[in-house]
Amino acid sequence: VDVFYTESHLLHNPQEELEYGKIIPFHETPDRISNAVDALVRSRSLSFNLTSPTDFGLEPIRAVHSDDYIEYLRHAHAEWTNYVGGDPTRGVTPDIWAIRHISGPRAKPPPSPDAQTSLPRSVREGYARARMGWYISDGQTVIMEKSWQAIYSAAQCALSGAEYLVKLNSASSPPKDDNPVTSLALCRPPGHHAFRDVGAGYCFINNIAVAAQHLIDRHGARVAILDVDFHHGNGTQSIFYDRSNPLFVSLHAQWDFPHYTGHEDETGTGEGEGFTINRPLAREDCHGKDGEEHYHATLNTLIHSHVVPYNPTFLLVSLGVDTFHLDPVGGLGLTTPGFRLIGASIRAGVKLVEAATKRRVPTLFVLEGGYGVDDMGENISEVMRGYVN
Ligand code: Q9C
Ligand code: ZN
Known part of the structure; x- marks a missing residue:
């Protein structure tokens, strides 16, 4: 699996955040990515190839943000x-x-x-x-002197992951029918809470929205975005709320950050009506083995009822691993094997679209949240393992 990553994220290193009236240590730390990279490189079950991003300039960012x-x-x-x-x-x-x-x-x-x-x-x-x-809409979205360089580079990682899939898919000998066409962008800071002109929830530029818009503008893509982060992807939803391309589908904890959105009756507006899909999960339904089964059943239904019938030509996944049961910020009952199941469910959906359309559906995973620095590398790697197998 090719992984797009750059050390520029180290320049964004706030010490503390304001959380509900208290100053606490900053959760969205550089070791989230550094540890994950170590774990991916060490992984024996799957080989990960680290690649530095290409610079696509400011234009694709300006296509999404004011x-x-x-x-x-x-x-x-x-x-x-x-x-x-x-x-x-x-x-x-x-x-x-x-x-x-x-x-x-x-x-x-x-x-x-x-x-x-x-x-x-x-x-x-x-x-x-x-x-x-x-x-900036909260006290957790903290800016350092050189944050812009990290923010800009994170968007370039997502763009590079997308562009790599385009190249792979149109190569003279495209990958064989059952070989996965996928890549992973290890973006930091994350992006899915960023609106067109507002930053929030550790996010500034909406990396996945920038990649989606680029695929639509430059490659005529029909894009589905599946957001499995613990938190509702309110920024992505807002950017595309009145459009039918991309489709936006989000599965998240109910009544947690960003607190007011992600309800089932948020379904899009105008041309976009029906192209935003939200499934909030009640926290009390997400404990233990039953909870994990409930999560996977809901995810599967979303994939089969909404992602597959959309027939996307590209699938973009907002991959938050803050659903892990030990995550210090989120925690939605998922175990490490559960992450492999997420990858496998996504791949099963992709295969259905591929069979129906006779075209490959390249899939880009874009990192969002995940704050358990000791486990997130393994959890990310399990998602990818589930996807490629
Ligand atoms: N105790 C992402 O996962 N803090 N952003 C909530 C919970 C903010 C999360 C406090 C959560 C933002 C990308
Ligand atoms: Zn999150």
Whole structure:
């Protein structure tokens, strides 16, 4: 399995996050990926090939995110440390938040304080605070001086994984009918909580949305996104809510972060009606062996009733392993063998589409959450093992 990965993620290394009124150690740490890479390389059951991403530039990111947001992310750390202050080595996060549906459609962030040289410092400080609260929606999405480089590179990993599948699929001798066409993008920071112009839940750029949009724009793809992270993929949902391509399907814990979305009656709007599918799982149904069976039965139904009939030409999986029963942030009762079953169920669905369409369905796995640093490498590797076997 080819794995797209770069060490640039090390530049994004916040020390702490604000969680429900307390400052706690940051969960979304560099050793999530470093440990996972070690585990994949050591894996004896499957060989993983580490590849550095290609640089596709800013254009595919601009196809998903607004220019003002991208511009803001690039300068957010400098702007905050300049006008608000604080220890620049610890990372910055807002202390006020825009609630946009209350602020109404004409709400807007103040202009850059850099351009307001005639205003007193304290007023410019207010601008900087308001801007951070406009673009970042919680206290867990922390920006360091060099975070942009990590954020940008994570998106390039997803794009590289997608482009690699295109090449593999159109090679002069495409892989044989029953050989899997797949790749894995080890993205950090993750992406599925990032909206067009808002960052949240450790996410800034929506890596999987950028890859999906690229496949649609450059390769005329019909894309299905299956999100199996513990948390609802609210950013991905929002970006594609009024569209019929890609299909977005999410299985997640009910009433956890992001707290307000991911209900079954969120099904898309306009042209997108019916192309967003949510299955929230009640926490009390997700304990022990029965819980794990319930999870797999629900996942299988989703794949067979929604992903397969869509007949995607590419499948993109938001792979969060924070469903692991020991995960310190999530935890939805899944065991390590359960992850292999996730991979196998996805592959079974892909084979059905391949049989029906007589075309291969290249599948890109994009890492989202997973915070149990000692186990996530093995869990990721089990998903891939289930998929390729
Ligand atoms: N105690 C992703 O998995 N913290 N983001 C919730 C729970 C934020 C998760 C606090 C969770 C964000 C990509
Ligand atoms: Zn998650």
